Amino acid sequence: MTYCVGMMLDRGLVLMSDTRTNSGVDNISTFRKMYHWEIPGKRIVAVMTAGNLATTQAVISQLEERNKAPSERHNSLLEADTMFQVATIVGNLLQDTIAARAADNGQSAAGTFSASMIVAGQIEGMEPRLFLIYPEGNFIEASFDTPFFQIGETKYGRPILIRGYDRTMTFEAAVKLMTVSFDSTIKANLSVGLPLDLLVIARDCFTPCHERRIDAGDAYFQSVSTGWGEALKHALDALPDYQMASPLRDAAE
Numbered sequence: 001m002t003y004c005v006g007m008m009l010d011r012g013l014v015l016m017s018d019t020r021t022n023s024g025v026d027n028i029s030t031f032r033k034m035y036h037w038e039i040p041g042k043r044i045v046a047v048m049t050a051g052n053l054a055t056t057q058a059v060i061s062q063l064e065e066r067n068k069a070p071s072e073r074h075n076s077l078l079e080a081d082t083m084f085q086v087a088t089i090v091g092n093l094l095q096d097t098i099a100a101r102a103a104d105n106g107q108s109a110a111g112t113f114s115a116s117m118i119v120a121g122q123i124e125g126m127e128p129r130l131f132l133i134y135p136e137g138n139f140i141e142a143s144f145d146t147p148f149f150q151i152g153e154t155k156y157g158r159p160i161l162i163r164g165y166d167r168t169m170t171f172e173a174a175v176k177l178m179t180v181s182f183d184s185t186i187k188a189n190l191s192v193g194l195p196l197d198l199l200v201i202a203r204d205c206f207t208p209c210h211e212r213r214i215d216a217g218d219a220y221f222q223s224v225s226t227g228w229g230e231a232l233k234h235a236l237d238a239l240p241d242y243q244m245a246s247p248l249r250d251a252a253e
Contacts, residue, residue, distance in 0.1 A: 001191035002033055002152035004048040005178055006118040008130045008142045010167055012209075013120045013201040014174045016182060017048045018152075020193040034197040035060055036121075036208065037067050037077055043123040044206045045077045045086055046199055050152035051115025051135070058097050059115070063090070083129040087119050087139050095137025116151045120201065128203055156188040157181030171200050171210070176224065179214075183225045194221070 004017040019030040031053060036046035047063070049056035066076040080086045094117060101113040114135045122128040130142035132149040142149060147167055150158060160181040169177070175198065185192045200210035214221050 002050045003185050003192045004050055004118055004151045006120050006130050007148040007174055009174055011171060012203040013128050014171060015046055015048060015120055015199040016178045017197050018192050019195050021053050034199060038207055039078055040207050042206055044201055045121035048118040052113045055097055055113045055115040059093050062093055083121055083123060087131040090117060090119050091133045091137040091139050094133055098135055118149050118151055153185055153189050153192050156185040160184055179221060179224045180228050183228060
């Protein structure tokens with residue numbers, strides 16, 4: 001499994017993904033799930049993937065080929081006129097890839113090859129945009145009501161994002177919030193794990209303003225993980241204690 005988050009801020013976009021693709025007692029593997037392409041000063045497009053690895057890699061490989069050799073059909077992410085067209089290209093390619101694999105293996109195998117993606121980026125003269133691509137190829141766009149998207153193991157880290165998100169927050173605060181969300185997910189689910197990939201895209205800056213890989217020995221991640229655990233314990237201790245005795249029963253006696 002995996003866990004990826006794409007977040008829209010007034011300042012731009014923040015993306016984070018894990019890299020675990022398989023987990024077991026003696027079989028743990030990692031694979032990159034975040035990719036981006038750019039034309040400095042003109043556009044930047046990022047894609048994060050979750051689901052069947054063969055499917056997502058087939059889609060990414062085709063996008064790479066199209067971006068290296070743009071055609072007259074304008075099916076390259078680096079040629080599309082808008083981010084909506086970028087999302088359409090990725091959605092159609094994902095749908096076609098899943099359908100082709102299902103056809104080769106029988107229609108009942110469609111779920112086996114399922115995948116979803118997050119597409120984010122900005123084209124010169126337009127607003128930064130964020131999309132969630134479903135396995136069927138259709139998609140939705142982030143808005144004030146839905147300012148971030150998750151794919152993969154979403155349930156463990158979602159409450160953290162809902163409580164802590166603020167559209168006006170700084171990039172640093174957003175990264176801290178995401179780090180807590182990922183730490184909570186990693187603690188709860190073996191199928192999500194370090195290293196994590198982080199990409200920050202500032203508004204009207206068509207190249208990453210921050211990009212890094214966070215591994216298991218990262219001092220900041222360990223500090224946040226430890227601090228969050230201790231803060232939760234302190235917060236729990238500060239809440240009113242539950243009373244086992246019933247006031248009504250005590251009064252009756």
